[in-house]
Amino acid sequence: MKYFNYITQVWYAEMHQVLHNFGLIIFSILVPLAYPLLYTFVYTNETVREVPVAIVDECHSNMSREFARKVDACSEVEVLYHCDVAQAQELMRREKIYAYLLIPSSFDKDIAKGRQTYIGLYSDMRCMLYYKAALLSATNVSLEMNADIKTNNYLRPTTDRQAEIMKAPVTNSYVPLYNPQSGVASFLIPAVLMLIIQQLLFLSIGTSMGITREKNGGSGIPSDNPYFRNPLCIVIGKALFYVPLFMLIALYMYAGVTDWFSLLSLGDYATFLAFIFPYVLACTLMGISMSAFLYRSEDPMLLYIFMSVPLLFLSGMSWPVAAEPMFWRYVSWLFPSSFGTHAYARIMGTGATLHEVAFEWKGLWIQCAVYGVTAIMVYWHELRRIKDTHFLRHKQGFLCFFCDYF
Amino acid sequence: MFPRHKSIWRRILSLCLTDVREYLKRPLLLFCLLGAPLICIIFFTTLMWSGLPTNLPAAVVDEDDTQVTRQFLRTLDAMEQTEIVAHFHTFGEAREAMQKGEIYAFFYIPEGTTEAAIASRQPHVSFYTNEVYFIPSALLMKDMRMAAELLGLSLTRETLYGKGLTPDRAMGILQPIVIEKHALGNPYLNYSVYLSNIILPGLIFILTMLCTSYVIGEEWKKGRQKLLYRDMNYSQTTAIAGKVLPITIIYSFFILFTDVYLYRFLEFPCECGVLNMFVWGVLGVLASQGIAILFFGIFIGQMRFSMSVSSLWGILGLSLSGFTFPISAMHPVLQYLCWLFPLRHYYLIYVNQALNGYSIAYVWQNVVALLCLMLIPFVVIPRYRKAFLKAQYKP
Numbered sequence: 001m002k003y004f005n006y007i008t009q010v011w012y013a014e015m016h017q018v019l020h021n022f023g024l025i026i027f028s029i030l031v032p033l034a035y036p037l038l039y040t041f042v043y044t045n046e047t048v049r050e051v052p053v054a055i056v057d058e059c060h061s062n063m064s065r066e067f068a069r070k071v072d073a074c075s076e077v078e079v080l081y082h083c084d085v086a087q088a089q090e091l092m093r094r095e096k097i098y099a100y101l102l103i104p105s106s107f108d109k110d111i112a113k114g115r116q117t118y119i120g121l122y123s124d125m126r127c128m129l130y131y132k133a134a135l136l137s138a139t140n141v142s143l144e145m146n147a148d149i150k151t152n153n154y155l156r157p158t159t160d161r162q163a164e165i166m167k168a169p170v171t172n173s174y175v176p177l178y179n180p181q182s183g184v185a186s187f188l189i190p191a192v193l194m195l196i197i198q199q200l201l202f203l204s205i206g207t208s209m210g211i212t213r214e215k216n217g218g219s220g221i222p223s224d225n226p227y228f229r230n231p232l233c234i235v236i237g238k239a240l241f242y243v244p245l246f247m248l249i250a251l252y253m254y255a256g257v258t259d260w261f262s263l264l265s266l267g268d269y270a271t272f273l274a275f276i277f278p279y280v281l282a283c284t285l286m287g288i289s290m291s292a293f294l295y296r297s298e299d300p301m302l303l304y305i306f307m308s309v310p311l312l313f314l315s316g317m318s319w320p321v322a323a324e325p326m327f328w329r330y331v332s333w334l335f336p337s338s339f340g341t342h343a344y345a346r347i348m349g350t351g352a353t354l355h356e357v358a359f360e361w362k363g364l365w366i367q368c369a370v371y372g373v374t375a376i377m378v379y380w381h382e383l384r385r386i387k388d389t390h391f392l393r394h395k396q397g398f399l400c401f402f403c404d405y406f
Numbered sequence: 407m408f409p410r411h412k413s414i415w416r417r418i419l420s421l422c423l424t425d426v427r428e429y430l431k432r433p434l435l436l437f438c439l440l441g442a443p444l445i446c447i448i449f450f451t452t453l454m455w456s457g458l459p460t461n462l463p464a465a466v467v468d469e470d471d472t473q474v475t476r477q478f479l480r481t482l483d484a485m486e487q488t489e490i491v492a493h494f495h496t497f498g499e500a501r502e503a504m505q506k507g508e509i510y511a512f513f514y515i516p517e518g519t520t521e522a523a524i525a526s527r528q529p530h531v532s533f534y535t536n537e538v539y540f541i542p543s544a545l546l547m548k549d550m551r552m553a554a555e556l557l558g559l560s561l562t563r564e565t566l567y568g569k570g571l572t573p574d575r576a577m578g579i580l581q582p583i584v585i586e587k588h589a590l591g592n593p594y595l596n597y598s599v600y601l602s603n604i605i606l607p608g609l610i611f612i613l614t615m616l617c618t619s620y621v622i623g624e625e626w627k628k629g630r631q632k633l634l635y636r637d638m639n640y641s642q643t644t645a646i647a648g649k650v651l652p653i654t655i656i657y658s659f660f661i662l663f664t665d666v667y668l669y670r671f672l673e674f675p676c677e678c679g680v681l682n683m684f685v686w687g688v689l690g691v692l693a694s695q696g697i698a699i700l701f702f703g704i705f706i707g708q709m710r711f712s713m714s715v716s717s718l719w720g721i722l723g724l725s726l727s728g729f730t731f732p733i734s735a736m737h738p739v740l741q742y743l744c745w746l747f748p749l750r751h752y753y754l755i756y757v758n759q760a761l762n763g764y765s766i767a768y769v770w771q772n773v774v775a776l777l778c779l780m781l782i783p784f785v786v787i788p789r790y791r792k793a794f795l796k797a798q799y800k801p
Contacts, residue, residue, distance in 0.1 A: 022711075023710045023711065023714070026711075026714060027714075031714075035718075038722070039725070041737065041740075042722075042725045042726065042731075042736060042737075042740060043725070043731055043736075044737070045735045045736060045737070047735070048731075048732055048734075048735045049735070067583075093758075093762075093764045093765075093768050094768060095768070110582070111582045111583070113578075114575060114578040114579060114582075115578045115582075116577060116578050116581060116582060116583075116584050117582060117583055117584070118584050118585075118586045119583060119584070119585055119586065120586045120588055121585055121586065121587050121588060122588045122590055123587075123588065123589055123590060124590060124591075124757070124762070125589050125590055125591045125592040125595075125600065125761060126729070126753075126757040126761065127728070127729060127730075127732050128595075128597075128600060129730075129731065129732060130732065131589060131595075132544065135585070135587065138585045139585055142583040142584070142585050143555060145582075145583055146580070146581055146582055146583055149579075149582045149583075150562065150579055150580060150582070153579075154566075154579045155562075155565075162526075164528065165526050165527075165528045166562070168528065168558050169523060169526065169528065169558045169561040169562055170519070170523055170528070170529055170530070170531060170554070170557045170558040170561065171528060171529070171530045171531075171558075172530070172531050172532060172533070172551075172554035172555070172557070172558070173530065173532045173533075174532070174533055174535075174547060174550070174551060175532060175533070175534045175535075176534075176535055176537045176543070176547070177501075177504070177534050177535065177536055177537060178536060178537055178538050179537030179538055179540075180537070182537050182540070182544070184540065184730070184731050186537070186538070187537065187538055187539065187540040188540075190538075207710075264538070293434065294434070295434075297710060298620060298623070298627075298709060298710055298713060299434050301616060301620075301710070301713050301714065301717060302434060302435065302438045302616055302617070302620060303434065303437075303438070305612065305616060305717040305720070305721065306438075306442055306446070306609055306612055306613050306616070308721060309446075309605060309608075309609055309612075309721075309724065310445075310446060310449050310450070310609075313449075313450070313453060314449075314453075317539070318540070318541060319453060319454060319459070319541065319597070320459050320462060320510070320539060320541060320542040321507075322459065322461070322462050322463055322510075322542065323454075323456055323459035323460070323462070324453060325452060325453065325455065327452075328449070328452070328453055342507060345538050345539075346505055346506075346507055346538065349538035350504065350505045350536065350538055351505070352505040352506070356502065356505040356506045356507075357506075359506075
């Protein structure tokens with residue numbers, strides 16, 4: 001009963017602190033609600049269509065025009081200009097176009113003579129998506145025209161069916177699973193959502209710790225609260241506040257954000273809940289452990305904000321894990337977000353069940369155990385420091401290293 | 407402490423020296439000033455050391471299992487970005503491996519494909535990618551598509567050889583139109599060139615904004631703002647300049663370090679010279695500081711709040727610079743909003759100068775915008791008088 005009382009008092013103290021500080025309310029409630037919406041809004045168009053390109057047609061034949069027409073008809077690009085090379089280069093410099101196609105003057109002659117002809121694709125490399133769009137449309141048109149030329153000029157089919165077979169002796173189809181429009185939002189947002197949970201948990205817990213330390217002369221234990229006695233109870237009490245709060249936020253992301261922006265949602269609630277609980281718990285315990293280094297309420301912002309971007313890349317959602325150096329892969333296992341982003345993306349995106357995300361799920365539980373121990377050690381250390389009268393006597397001298405304003 | 411006859415420069419210098427001595431007492435601030443940029447530079451360049459991911463894990467479901475399909479799979483496996491790590495017996499197994507994240511794509515060859523191909527019955531093959539992982543699936547799609555097209559063409563080639571054509575002639579018939587790719591400025595499609603060049607300055611700009619708000623807010627937090635104001639001879643400009651100057655110098659050094667490391671050591675394309683890029687980087691740092699000073703001036707005394715807004719601005723800047731997802735595909739509101747982010751202008755100037763080597767005249771608007779962002783603190787400088795004299799730190 002005594003311990004139960006300790007836990008509830010710590011829980012209450014934490015809630016009181018968060019709800020009575022505007023800065024903490026921002027981090028733990030307002031930003032988690034608003035930021036996913038803002039971020040998803042940025043990427044909501046998903047794909048790049050109608051990239052402006054120019055065509056430099058030095059051939060002016062029937063066939064080269066057919067090529068130009070077919071390129072223009074692709075959804076990826078829009079042919080805005082027909083001009084010469086110098087003009088195209090100038091347009092590129094002026095950012096009016098991002099690529100141009102150069103059809104050589106010998107284009108139709110080469111084809112008529114049965115020689116290969118080369119169409120140059122000159123693309124600005126400022127953005128991979130522009131290059132991808134230009135290359136994809138040019139390749140698709142060339143494949144289609146190649147099949148026509150091959151069949152009509154050389155193979156000479158007798159029936160329509162034979163022509164079809166000659167064009168494509170083996171047909172193929174490409175099925176982009178789980179994200180049919182190859183959208184940017186669909187692959188980026190799940191990772192960002194999970195990172196938001198982790199980073200905001202770190203920020204909230206760190207800021208709360210900073211505030212406590214500022215009030216209590218550098219100690220993480222409030223001096224006016226007699227219930228902060230047992231490290232285990234402190235950690236449980238704090239976790240009991242943050243875990244349900246961020247579980248609710250995660251549910252809001254899962255149900256709300258995903259639905260409003262029509263992101264992928266193939267996962268089911270049970271799997272999601274079974275995964276999100278260890279994730280939020282691991283983040284909370286890691287946040288408590290890391291708060292050992294934070295002595296002021298502003299410190300977490302300095303430390304955590306810039307980490308978001310490396311962590312996004314470390315998670316392996318954008319840069320493939322297969323191409324990650326082993327060292328960084330091991331480092332990524334230190335952070336719950338690396339497991340969390342993969343598991344969430346696969347649960348939501350591919351409808352994976354717990355069985356398929358078992359590796360990540362186990363990883364999260366191991367992190368819970370490890371960071372649970374370190375979190376308890378942090379508070380054990382804090383409590384010992386208070387008890388240590390020797391420490392108290394030298395408190396002034398020791399703390400000025402961290403907090404010189406005391 | 408500071409006699410009245412001291413010049414502005416002497417005042418700024420002594421403020422900087424006092425500040426730097428204080429930084430030395432704060433391990434966490436020192437980490438953000440010196441450790442964080444270094445870690446980021448090392449992290450991003452080593453993570454994407456290979457430039458373009460190769461040998462990405464893929465699988466095949468070969469229900470046909472003939473000599474022809476084996477030959478085909480060897481071709482696919484030999485391609486640059488594909489590595490076939492598993493052969494599955496059924497479609498379901500492959501899908502499950504995909505859900506487990508073991509493979510990014512798989513190629514499906516149904517039973518009877520070879521037979522149908524020989525008998526001209528037009529068989530159908532298909533390939534599937536896991537688009538939840540965008541970059542690897544896009545790369546694998548390219549290889550698999552190529553392999554699938556080659557499969558059809560190789561059958562026709564045999565027919566043409568049978569008719570007595572030479573390989574040269576046959577290629578002229580099979581692939582009359584060839585697309586010659588010229589990826590200007592980044593011919594190897596190096597992702598590190600594409601990403602590190604913007605992410606690293608972007609992170610330095612974020613850290614600049616945060617540390618600037620932090621060191622200015624420190625005066626209010628310690629309740630020394632009035633003393634500082636008096637020591638700076640009641641000039642807000644001198645006080646703010648003295649506070650932010652050490653940050654400018656430290657992060658400008660990291661901009662220089664990044665530029666030398668990327669363009670000299672890693673030999674990333676730089677058409678305009680390292681010094682030129684350094685100047686634009688420093689302008690970006692100053693513009694970021696300008697925005698941080700603006701926010702602090704707007705939310706006077708609320709250090710943590712202005713730091714939150716600065717960090718939001720910095721992180722959003724990475725998206726709104728438009729280097730991963732182009733601005734032209736975003737909502738019109740965002741297309742105007744992006745003008746307020748230093749990284750956006752830095753990115754366009756980088757593309758113009760370092761990547762393409764064009765004349766700076768083509769991006770004059772961005773240069774002007776960057777300079778405007780740099781000078782934006784002068785809008786709120788009068789407000790700082792009130793801040794110095796009246797505002798108190800609000801926890």
